Amino acid sequence: MAEQEVAESVITDEMREAIGKESAPTTLEVDKTGCRMFARSVGHTDLIFYDEEYAKSKGHRSIVAPPGFFGTPVFKPGGGRGEGPPGRGYSIPYKRVLNGGTEYEYQDSVCAGDTLTATTNISDFTERKGSIGPMLITERETTYTNQDGTVVAKMYGTTIQY
Amino acid sequence: MADQVYFEDVDEGAEIPNLMKNCSTQQLVLWAAGSGDFYQIHYDKDFAQSTGLKDIIVHGALKNAFLGQLLHEWIGEDGSIKKFGCSYRGMDDAKQDINCRGVVTKKYSDGGKNFIELDIWTENPDGKKTTPGTALVTLPSRN
Numbered sequence: 001m002a003e004q005e006v007a008e009s010v011i012t013d014e015m016r017e018a019i020g021k022e023s024a025p026t027t028l029e030v031d032k033t034g035c036r037m038f039a040r041s042v043g044h045t046d047l048i049f050y051d052e053e054y055a056k057s058k059g060h061r062s063i064v065a066p067p068g069f070f071g072t073p074v075f076k077p078g079g080g081r082g083e084g085p086p087g088r089g090y091s092i093p094y095k096r097v098l099n100g101g102t103e104y105e106y107q108d109s110v111c112a113g114d115t116l117t118a119t120t121n122i123s124d125f126t127e128r129k130g131s132i133g134p135m136l137i138t139e140r141e142t143t144y145t146n147q148d149g150t151v152v153a154k155m156y157g158t159t160i161q162y
Numbered sequence: 163m164a165d166q167v168y169f170e171d172v173d174e175g176a177e178i179p180n181l182m183k184n185c186s187t188q189q190l191v192l193w194a195a196g197s198g199d200f201y202q203i204h205y206d207k208d209f210a211q212s213t214g215l216k217d218i219i220v221h222g223a224l225k226n227a228f229l230g231q232l233l234h235e236w237i238g239e240d241g242s243i244k245k246f247g248c249s250y251r252g253m254d255d256a257k258q259d260i261n262c263r264g265v266v267t268k269k270y271s272d273g274g275k276n277f278i279e280l281d282i283w284t285e286n287p288d289g290k291k292t293t294p295g296t297a298l299v300t301l302p303s304r305n
Contacts, residue, residue, distance in 0.1 A: 103247025
């Protein structure tokens with residue numbers, strides 16, 4: 001039947017109203033050990049990610065946060081990771097989740113010693129029918145602000161549920 | 163680190179030096195700790211198989227970070243990454259080559275800065291681009 005082929009939207013009014021609303025802030029600590037650990041796990045060999053004196057000799061404030069590293073969320077037992085990014089809690093019929101992609105946009109430097117505050121908002125929900133069936137695509141934008149109130153970076157993320 | 167690359171020396175269409183990766187299970191565990199992504203499909207084979215995967219797979223965000231390293235090593239001390247990212251289009255297995263590559267798509271100067279746009283991606287042994295993306299960097303000028 002033709003009517004049955006028209007997929008029903010899984011986007012609810014509640015979801016539409018959430019677009020553009022800012023999440024509660026998350027605190028991330030950019031420390032020396034975190035920078036080193038991230039750099040080591042990627043395989044970076046540049047000492048600006050490991051050695052504070054060397055980084056300073058190259059004009060940096062301290063050990064540099066490697067590309068894609070914005071600190072470690074402050075973990076508290078019981079509290080877990082807080083409420084997490086917006087958009088996870090909606091009741092939709094899809095069970096599987098894919099990370100669709102990530103883009104980072106730098107506006108200023110991030111170094112060990114910085115404390116970042118991240119806020120996230122959903123910029124859009126879209127629906128598409130792909131080879132894996134109908135899917136819901138959630139676009140998020142996260143803004144990282146440092147201890148001086150400077151916006152240092154933005155992250156654009158895509159999540160696919162199907 | 164390689165010698166400093168300058169804006170004047172870069173041509174549109176040119177490929178930048180590649181970066182070859184091959185993730186041991188140990189590297190995936192290091193990344194889990196370094197990134198805070200502890201999803202078990204990346205280091206627990208039994209768990210990965212219980213979700214229908216053949217084996218553990220490489221984190222998408224790690225491949226994105228590899229592209230960050232590719233750019234960082236190319237731009238040298240005086241270059242700067244303004245933007246980079248990718249889409250996660252295909253899974254990569256551990257213990258298999260991941261070739262990180264980039265091609266210059268555009269160069270321009272604006273406000274005294276020298277910008278380079280690139281297509282960047284990781285490629286699996288079959289030549290499939292598993293994480294196509296783009297980047298924007300600045301490079302120093304010889305002048």
